[in-house]
Amino acid sequence: MTRFAAPAALLAVLYFAPALSGPYLLHVLVLCYLYAIPAVGLNLMLGYTGLVSLGHIAFAGIGGYTAAVLMVDARLGYWSALAVAVAAAGAAGAAIGLVCLRFRSHFFMIVTLAFGLMLYSVMNNWDDVTRGAAGFPGIPRPPAFTTLESFYRLALTGALAAFAVQWLVVRSDFGRILIALRQDERLAEAKGVNATLYKTAVFALGSALAGLGGALQVSFLRVAAPASFNLAESINAVLIVIVGGAGSLAGPALGALLFVGLPEYLRVAAEWRLVVFGALLVLITLFAPRGIAGVIDDGWRRLARRGR
Amino acid sequence: MSALAVRALEKRYGGLTALAGCSFAIEGPGIYGLIGPNGAGKTTLFDVIAGATPPDRGEVTLQDRRVSGLAPHRLVRLGIARSFQECRVFPEYTCLENLAFSRIALGSRPDLQEARRLLELVGLEAYADEPAASLSFGQRRLLEIVGTFLQRPRVLLLDEPSAGVNPALLEILSAFILKMHAERPGLLLVIEHNMEFIMGLAADIIVMHQGAVLERGTPQAIQASPRVIEAYLG
Amino acid sequence: MAQALLEQVINGLMTGSVYVLVALGMVLIYGVMHVLNFAHGVLFMLGGYVCHFFFTRVTGSYVLSLLLSMVVLALVGLAVERGVFRPLQGNLRNQVIASLGLILAIENLVVALWGPNALQLRVASTETLVALGELRFPAHHLMIIGITAVCVALMFGFLKWSKLGTAIRATSQDRNAAMVVGIPVEKVDMATFCLGTALAALGGALVGPLFLVFPQMGDAPMVKGLAGILLGGMGSVPGAVVGGLIIGVTESVSTLFLPTDYRDSVAFAVMVLILLGRPQGLFGVRVRGEA
Numbered sequence: 014m015t016r017f018a019a020p021a022a023l024l025a026v027l028y029f030a031p032a033l034s035g036p037y038l039l040h041v042l043v044l045c046y047l048y049a050i051p052a053v054g055l056n057l058m059l060g061y062t063g064l065v066s067l068g069h070i071a072f073a074g075i076g077g078y079t080a081a082v083l084m085v086d087a088r089l090g091y092w093s094a095l096a097v098a099v100a101a102a103g104a105a106g107a108a109i110g111l112v113c114l115r116f117r118s119h120f121f122m123i124v125t126l127a128f129g130l131m132l133y134s135v136m137n138n139w140d141d142v143t144r145g146a147a148g149f150p151g152i153p154r155p156p157a158f159t160t161l162e163s164f165y166r167l168a169l170t171g172a173l174a175a176f177a178v179q180w181l182v183v184r185s186d187f188g189r190i191l192i193a194l195r196q197d198e199r200l201a202e203a204k205g206v207n208a209t210l211y212k213t214a215v216f217a218l219g220s221a222l223a224g225l226g227g228a229l230q231v232s233f234l235r236v237a238a239p240a241s242f243n244l245a246e247s248i249n250a251v252l253i254v255i256v257g258g259a260g261s262l263a264g265p266a267l268g269a270l271l272f273v274g275l276p277e278y279l280r281v282a283a284e285w286r287l288v289v290f291g292a293l294l295v296l297i298t299l300f301a302p303r304g305i306a307g308v309i310d311d312g313w314r315r316l317a318r319r320g321r
Numbered sequence: 322m323s324a325l326a327v328r329a330l331e332k333r334y335g336g337l338t339a340l341a342g343c344s345f346a347i348e349g350p351g352i353y354g355l356i357g358p359n360g361a362g363k364t365t366l367f368d369v370i371a372g373a374t375p376p377d378r379g380e381v382t383l384q385d386r387r388v389s390g391l392a393p394h395r396l397v398r399l400g401i402a403r404s405f406q407e408c409r410v411f412p413e414y415t416c417l418e419n420l421a422f423s424r425i426a427l428g429s430r431p432d433l434q435e436a437r438r439l440l441e442l443v444g445l446e447a448y449a450d451e452p453a454a455s456l457s458f459g460q461r462r463l464l465e466i467v468g469t470f471l472q473r474p475r476v477l478l479l480d481e482p483s484a485g486v487n488p489a490l491l492e493i494l495s496a497f498i499l500k501m502h503a504e505r506p507g508l509l510l511v512i513e514h515n516m517e518f519i520m521g522l523a524a525d526i527i528v529m530h531q532g533a534v535l536e537r538g539t540p541q542a543i544q545a546s547p548r549v550i551e552a553y554l555g
Numbered sequence: 556m557a558q559a560l561l562e563q564v565i566n567g568l569m570t571g572s573v574y575v576l577v578a579l580g581m582v583l584i585y586g587v588m589h590v591l592n593f594a595h596g597v598l599f600m601l602g603g604y605v606c607h608f609f610f611t612r613v614t615g616s617y618v619l620s621l622l623l624s625m626v627v628l629a630l631v632g633l634a635v636e637r638g639v640f641r642p643l644q645g646n647l648r649n650q651v652i653a654s655l656g657l658i659l660a661i662e663n664l665v666v667a668l669w670g671p672n673a674l675q676l677r678v679a680s681t682e683t684l685v686a687l688g689e690l691r692f693p694a695h696h697l698m699i700i701g702i703t704a705v706c707v708a709l710m711f712g713f714l715k716w717s718k719l720g721t722a723i724r725a726t727s728q729d730r731n732a733a734m735v736v737g738i739p740v741e742k743v744d745m746a747t748f749c750l751g752t753a754l755a756a757l758g759g760a761l762v763g764p765l766f767l768v769f770p771q772m773g774d775a776p777m778v779k780g781l782a783g784i785l786l787g788g789m790g791s792v793p794g795a796v797v798g799g800l801i802i803g804v805t806e807s808v809s810t811l812f813l814p815t816d817y818r819d820s821v822a823f824a825v826m827v828l829i830l831l832g833r834p835q836g837l838f839g840v841r842v843r844g845e846a
Contacts, residue, residue: 065648067655112831118647119591119789120830123781127826130778134823138816186425193411193422200409203371204426204472205397244774248655255652284667291660298653299642 027169031162039165045273046172047230052253052265053175054222057182059251060259062215063195065122066113068129069223069250074136074242076102076224077231081149082142091155095228102224103217110216114209129247136239148238152231164233171229172266175222180262182218191215195260252294258306267305322385324349324508325370325476330379330389332365332532339365340376341532347525350506352498354519354540357529358553363512364406366529367478371403372396383476398427400475404482406512408462412454416445416464419453423471432471439467443497459486463494470501476508483515495521516544528552562690563807569696571803572703576758577780578787578795579710580751586727586790587747590640590650594657595755596777598635602628602756603763603772604665607674617678621760625753632752636745665770673767681764699761706754707796714792723747727790775819779803782822785829788839797837 031039051073058064079101083094113124136143143149158167182188190211193201202208231237249272257268276286301308326346332339339362347353355363368374370381372393381389383399391399411419420439421431440446443463445456453461466482482498483491495518502509513519519526520540528535528543530552536543543549577599584592602624609620639657643650680695714720726733726743734740759773766772783802787794806821813821829836 063648065651116830116834120834122651123591123785123826124830126778127823127830131820131823131827134817134820138814138820186428189418189422189425193414193426196411196413197409199373200405200411201422201426202393203373203397203403203405203409204423204468205394206426207392207394248659251652251655252659282667284663284671287663288660288667291656291658291663294656294659295639295653298649298656299639302649 024173028166031165036161039161041274041277043161043165043168043233045269046168047226047233048249048253048273049172049265049269050175050226050229051223051250052257052269053179054219054226055250055254056257056259056261056265057179057191057215057222058219059254060261060264061183061188061195062191062212064114064212064216065125065251066216066219066247067122067126067244067251068132068247069125069219070227070242070246071129071132072102072106072220072223073227073230073246074132074237074239075105075220075227077227077237077242078136078143078149079224080228081152081231081237084153085149085151091153091232095155095225098228099221099224102227103221106220106223107213107217110213110220111209114212114216126244129244133239133243136242143237143239146239148236149231150236152235152237154232154235168229168233171225175225176262176266178218178222179265183262187211187214192260252290256290256293256297256304258304261304261306261310264304264306267309271305323347323382324384325510326382326385327366327370328380328382330366330369330381331377332362332369332374333377338532340369340379343379343529343533345527345534345537347508347510350508351525352502352509352511352523354523354526355510355512355529356514356516356519356526356543357535360531361529362532363529364480365532367403367480367512370476371401371478397472401478402469402472402474402476403478404465404469404480406480406484408458408465408485410453410456410461410465410468413452415448415450415452416440416456417449419464420468420471423468427472436471439471439497442500443467443493459490462486463490463497466494466497473505474507476510479509479511481512481514483513483518491515491518498522520544558689559811560808561688563811564804565687565690565692565696565700567804567807568800569699569803570807571800572700573758573762573776574779574783574803575703575707575796575799576754576761577776578783578799579707579792580754581777581780582784582787582790582792582795583723583727583747584751585784586792587723588640588644588744590647591781592640592654592748592751593651593777594635594654594661595751595780596773596775597658597661598628598632598752598773599755599759599776600665600768600770600773601631601661602759603676603768604669604674604759605756606760606763607676607768610676610678617676617680617764621757624760625756628756629749629753632749633745635752636748640748641741641744662770662773669770671770673769674763675767676764678764693765695764699765702757702761706757710792719743719746778826779806779822782826782829784836785826785834786836788836791836791838794836794838 030042051070055066055069058066076098080094080098083089083097084091109128113121113128116124137146154164155167158164190201190206194208194211198208230241253268253272254264256271258264272290297304323346328344330340330343343362343366357363369376372391375390380387388396388399411422414422417433417436420436421433424431437446437449440449445460445463448456453464456464462482462485466479469477482494486494511519511523524539526540526543527537528549535552536546536549577595581592581595584590605627606620606624609623610617614620635657639653640650643653680698681693683694684691685694685697714724722738722743725738726740730740758776779802780799783798784795786801787798802822802825806818809821810818
């Protein structure tokens with residue numbers, strides 16, 4: 014029972030944050046949550062299943078723009094539009110995933126990169142639908158969540174939902190099969206696993222989560238811009254997952270917190286932040302491949318051993 | 322009706338012919354040996370039977386039902402299991418998790434009690450909760466073989482199970498295979514280079530050479546056959 | 556119409572030449588080290604910046620700055636190879652992820668040090684015009700095509716006849732066999748990476764005067780170079796040359812039919828089509844387990 018005391022306390026603090034802190038901190042936390050949601054999707058794909066997708070955030074874009082078009086042009090109700098946006102991102106993930114999964118290693122990465130670039134190109138140039146490079150303005154917040162404080166709670170709930178999905182997947186048979194696929198796909202197939210089916214499923218799920226993050230983000234910012242969903246953002250997503258700890262439950266949270274929260278706290282200019290993160294990514298890959306979550310885990314184990 | 326039959330199998334890799342009209346039929350359960358000099362096509366034969374690669378020509382039948390060209394995961398559901406020449410286990414999973422996976426992969430609940438019993442039979446019970454990567458090669462081989470039996474296969478293909486295993490563990494392995502076979506008789510086809518090991522297990526040996534079946538018979542007959550001797554020496 | 560087409564073909568050969576320089580480096584590194592260096596784009600960009608630095612601060616000679624930037628970047632490549640790629644040898648996933656980290660770090664370091672705005676490289680050859688029939692091109696265009704052609708020729712000669720070149724070919728064909736016959740494969744890795752980086756730097760330094768020097772200038776060329784090697788066939792050096800040129804020309808010619816906004820998409824579309832239809836490219840050999 015004591016295992017849940019600390020996380021529960023943390024959750025309580027987060028939930029009541031609007032009463033405890035000012036708008037600036039709330040704003041930063043909302044961004045953290047919105048970065049964490051697609052990161053959970055990528056963690057399932059990359060961390061647990063071993064699929065290195067370099068175009069993940071393009072699916073956040075599909076979610077964001079679908080929500081924008083449905084909410085503004087089609088005048089669909091907020092929640093219906095959100096649901097369709099997530100489903101659209103998931104469906105796109107299934108379709109594109111099926112194509113990408115015909116390839117292995119290098120080629121898989123390149124195809125995901127190429128699709129990400131193509132989707133970005135569509136977002137940037139299909140002016141009639143997406144309003145092009147200038148962005149798609151006028152996206153509403155949901156009726157009951159228009160203020161920062163209330164949207165904060167919505168974003169937190171969304172993030173919690175994403176982590177709940179991750180937890181459920183990882184401890185299920187589906188999750189065990191994904192983890193087996195990462196370790197040795199050929200062996201998993203020899204044990205009866207339909208690798209393509211499972212990999213496509215996680216690709217779709219990961220893309221749906223990205224879509225959720227994207228849809229919430231455009232709602233928060235009240236605008237959808239192609240620059241939010243470009244290659245650089247997809248690389249940032251990989252960074253968040255790897256630095257946080259690929260294949261760990263807390264990884265996406267730690268990564269998002271570090272990526273969004275720390276620079277705001279330190280008041281560092283955006284470029285230097287990314288220099289540090291880029292260097293951090295290289296260092297982590299070289300010296301601490303399990304990311305921050307791994308470092309914490311190792312530290313914990315060492316403490317536990319000393320306690321015996 | 323044969324439990325397992327291959328007919329006129331052909332397989333080329335680029336300029337290399339791995340299987341050149343390989344045919345044999347195995348009627349029913351039992352332990353069968355598959356031997357032959359390097360390059361005879363034995364592992365390729367396993368790859369074809371287990372669905373890892375389709376044959377260029379010919380067919381594989383299971384109980385007279387054509388199965389060649391089906392994907393590996395479908396063949397598993399039809400009752401085929403295999404081990405690998407290079408020995409494959411899930412390195413991060415513990416021994417128990419590795420064994421449990423045989424059932425999870427097929428959507429059933431793992432029988433942990435059975436898994437523990439088998440681990441005990443091969444002397445690995447102390448490693449039940451240790452990651453497979455921490456085992457020695459021979460121990461990993463034992464784990465791999467135990468895992469294949471847990472798939473409850475009708476046809477089990479073992480690819481050089483004794484390779485890289487020290488003599489002490491070999492005894493355990495051999496005893497384990499015989500015990501499993503006695504508990505649930507199935508069709509066991511074993512590729513081997515270790516003659517002593519395979520002759521102690523199998524009563525029927527198939528000899529392959531240059532992609533086709535050269536000869537077949539009892540261990541004594543094979544060992545005495547001039548054609549077999551020439552294939553190995555020539 | 557024919558004039559417009561010819562004009563675009565020449566433009567395409569020029570941009571295609573730049574892609575060839577990027578592609579050559581990437582294909583050599585891929586062949587020898589079996590890793591796709593996604594960070595090649597930022598090395599290209601650094602070549603432009605270093606050239607600009609030498610040109611504006613040290614020597615007024617463009618050619619000298621060009622050569623110096625190649626040398627400096629070769630050293631940077633050496634550091635990257637030894638510090639990042641060598642320790643991660645054999646782990647493709649981590650090598651790619653590390654190269655993503657390099658992209659982030661280097662691109663943003665440039666922004667932090669030089670600012671986000673584009674820099675100008677005022678070079679005489681961009682202002683002088685050369686006549687080809689009725690068309691006029693900046694001499695610089697033709698200079699790029701010419702220099703690249705010379706580089707390609709030198710590269711072929713180097714690979715075929717020099718000792719190091721032969722070692723590179725051997726190592727990319729079969730690393731184990733190369734080790735067995737005594738080739739110092741680690742030195743080959745280093746040399747190949749330095750060579751590839753120098754070519755990328757040349758590309759950046761050549762393109763700077765035409766399209767300005769700015770932090771993101773290597774992103775598109777990296778992807779187009781990648782498209783070029785896919786088209787030509789992974790691991791094929793002639794393929795990289797042919798592929799890069801085809802991408803460049805196709806891109807430029809497409810502006811006659813498609814809105815210019817979609818120019819970049821041509822390369823992406825080619826990539827996807829190749830991967831779907833003929834993953835081994837024009838000259839590549841289909842390798843088991845690769846696609």
